[in-house]
Structure formats: structure tokens, C-alpha cells
Amino acid sequence: MFAFDERLKSLGWSDFPFRIDVMPEIFAGEKRLLNPLTVQLRTGNIVLIEGGRGTGKSHILRWFNDFLSTPNRLVPCLISEPLDSTILSETLMDLLLEQLMVKTKVIPDRVDELGKKIRAFHKQTKQRIVLLIDDGQSLALTRDDSDKEEKEKRKTVRWLRVLSDLPAVVVYIAGLTGFSKALTTIFPPIAERVTLQFSLEQEGYHGIEVLNESETAQLIRRRIEYFGGKGITPFTEKALEEIHVHTRGYPRSVLRFCENILTLAFQDDTPAGDRITQDFVRYAMKHRPSPPPTTSLIPSAMDETRFIETGLADEGDEWFEEFDELTATQREILGLAKDLKCITSAIVAEEVGITKGTASNELKKLHDREKLQRRKGYRGFEYLPR
Numbered sequence: 001m002f003a004f005d006e007r008l009k010s011l012g013w014s015d016f017p018f019r020i021d022v023m024p025e026i027f028a029g030e031k032r033l034l035n036p037l038t039v040q041l042r043t044g045n046i047v048l049i050e051g052g053r054g055t056g057k058s059h060i061l062r063w064f065n066d067f068l069s070t071p072n073r074l075v076p077c078l079i080s081e082p083l084d085s086t087i088l089s090e091t092l093m094d095l096l097l098e099q100l101m102v103k104t105k106v107i108p109d110r111v112d113e114l115g116k117k118i119r120a121f122h123k124q125t126k127q128r129i130v131l132l133i134d135d136g137q138s139l140a141l142t143r144d145d146s147d148k149e150e151k152e153k154r155k156t157v158r159w160l161r162v163l164s165d166l167p168a169v170v171v172y173i174a175g176l177t178g179f180s181k182a183l184t185t186i187f188p189p190i191a192e193r194v195t196l197q198f199s200l201e202q203e204g205y206h207g208i209e210v211l212n213e214s215e216t217a218q219l220i221r222r223r224i225e226y227f228g229g230k231g232i233t234p235f236t237e238k239a240l241e242e243i244h245v246h247t248r249g250y251p252r253s254v255l256r257f258c259e260n261i262l263t264l265a266f267q268d269d270t271p272a273g274d275r276i277t278q279d280f281v282r283y284a285m286k287h288r289p290s291p292p293p294t295t296s297l298i299p300s301a302m303d304e305t306r307f308i309e310t311g312l313a314d315e316g317d318e319w320f321e322e323f324d325e326l327t328a329t330q331r332e333i334l335g336l337a338k339d340l341k342c343i344t345s346a347i348v349a350e351e352v353g354i355t356k357g358t359a360s361n362e363l364k365k366l367h368d369r370e371k372l373q374r375r376k377g378y379r380g381f382e383y384l385p386r
Helices: 003-011 035-043 057-067 085-100 111-125 147-164 179-186 213-226 237-247 251-265 278-287 299-310 318-323 328-340 345-352 356-368
Strands: 046-050 074-079 128-133 169-175 194-199 202-204 207-209 372-377 380-385
Touching: 035 046, 035 169, 035 194, 046 057, 046 147, 046 179, 057 074, 057 128, 057 169, 074 085, 085 111, 085 128, 085 147, 111 128, 111 147, 147 169, 147 179, 169 179, 213 237, 213 251, 237 251, 237 278, 251 278, 328 345, 328 356, 328 380, 345 356, 356 372, 356 380
Parallel strands: 046 169, 046 194, 074 128, 128 169
Antiparallel strands: 202 207, 372 380
16 A cells, blocks of 8 residues: 555545545535625625635535525526526526426527526426526626627626526626626626625735634644544644645635645655644745645735726726736736746646636747747646746
């Protein structure tokens, strides 16, 4: 058996607890984060959830999707792909067909037709639809949008406004910090329907954070216990305090940092795997194999500038004069290259939150424009800062 597996077995873990994946059943800080949102299930029209990358927006939507999947008068409808009116109409029709067990499917091309079907569904079943939309920033207008793309984005937001007015629908939209401003710019009446604008980031003792110190410890403990471990073993209380200082409670950063700490601690010649102290956490900060980029710890500045380009800005805007050469995603990729020194399409996809194919295309564009160097790696191209 591998030494790593022996370590897991000695701790009573059935699997490694800190893989970077979304597990809706494991939540931390639910009283502060979920209580205000669950109230809106009965009273809300449109709920906006904002936060930087790695703050847990997708986790919250999937928690709602799972929580409402039990027999309930609230029926969840999760949309994780970039939204447009066609996807919205098709997804809702699929839901109606599933709930009503209807075999014929005609996709409405007008929101009024879709609304009639939803009202009929509500009248027949007495159920409400909870529309859960991820990556709301995909609706933001950018200078690269064609007239057709801009028209579609405005249409989609108008559809959301019409649907949110139905007593049978409540809309939850999660997106990067600032996307609510983008929605208002596209279609001002949307702001009148927003019953809660909820930010996952808050001011903490060490700066902007998502989970506080006790909630960060709660996340680590629940991950460990879910896989058969006991309490926070092998971490000490001081080690958890240090992890919070370093990650500021950004859930994705907490998981990644714990993964790096344990990978280092579980090496054959390292006894620290039995008891991870504050000193070892500090040691891991300097020697971990893949440190999280600073943008995952201080996302607000990066994410807020992303939305300066969403309004109908004047051509003379200073921000456009300075950054017109690159898109927000390309600037984020360059920052990632600077932090990590060497990046691949797989790394970019995970850190920036885009598909691997999109990451590969963006890296090629940056190389062609002489913003990055490129070399042949073991599993494809690697990119380095110039």
C-alpha cells in the first residue's frame, strides 16, 4: 500500500477530505450565510448573491438544489451554464415536463407563452419554482459583444424580470462581485425586483474574508468527520488559526491549502502528518507545491474592475484607455502566470473558472500577442511570464 494511503488509514479516513470539489452536504457558517437566503424562498422575487472567485457561490446554489429536492412545495431548477433566453426556456420546460409527466415538448420563444405554462403548472400543483442561476456575470455587457449578443443579453434579463413577477417563481442569481450593477445597467427595472443583494465577503480582523475563524475551523472539521476522521485531527487549534489567517476563509483556498499542507506532511520522511502544528503550517506556506494565487485571497479588486466594462461607458473612459488591449480574463491569466511562474491550460481552467478549451484559446492569444512565453511541457504547452 502507498505511504499516502497508510496515512489516510491511520487517521480513519475513508478518502482524502480536501479535494477541491463541491459537496453541498458539507457546509460551514450556514446560520450567517444561509438563513437570510432561505427566508427569500417565501418572500423574494430576485435574490443576487455576489462574491469573488472561490467564495462558495456555486456551493450555495447546489445546497439549495439538494435541500429543495426532497418533497416540497418549492421545486429547484439549477442552471450552471452561461444563460440565454433559449437555455432558460428549455430548462424550465424540461422541469415542467418532468413534474407534470407530459410527453410533448414545445419550447416557447416568447416569455409570455412560457409564463402561461408556469402559471398553469402552479395552479395545478400548488408548487413554486426556485430558479438557481450560476455565473450571472455571463450576462454582463462587454465591448467585445456583437449587436446580436448584446440584444440576447438584454432579452434574457428582461425574461428574468417577467418570470420573477410570477407568484410561482423566485430567482436566485450568483455572480462575481459587481455583477448586480451590470444587470441594472442592462435593464434598470431589474433592480426594482431585487429583494436581497447578498455579499459573501465581509470585513474581518485580517481584512476581507468569507468564513470567519470559527467557521473556517468548522469547514475543516466537517470535511474530516464526513470521511471518518475525528474532530480536527491531525491539525491543532493553532494550526487552524494560521490557515484562516492565510486563506481568510475563502472556501476554495481553505481546501487547496489543506490539501497542500497534508501532501507535504504525509511524505514518507515527514513525521508531521501525525500532528500538524502552527509552525508546520507556516513551513508549508513557503514549500507547498502549488500556492493559491493572490487573486483567490483578494478577489474584490480584480472582480470589481471586471465590471467597469459592463456599462455603456464613454469611449474616452480612462479605464478603457488603459486596459483596452486585454480582456478581464486575459489580465487575470497574466496575473496568475506572474504568481505561479509557470501555468498550463488545466491550471488556468481551475483557477479562473473557465473550461479547459477556453483557457487553451486564451493562452494562445496571449502568446501570439507576446504577453507570455511558451515551451513544450510533459503533457502539452506550458506558459511563462515574459
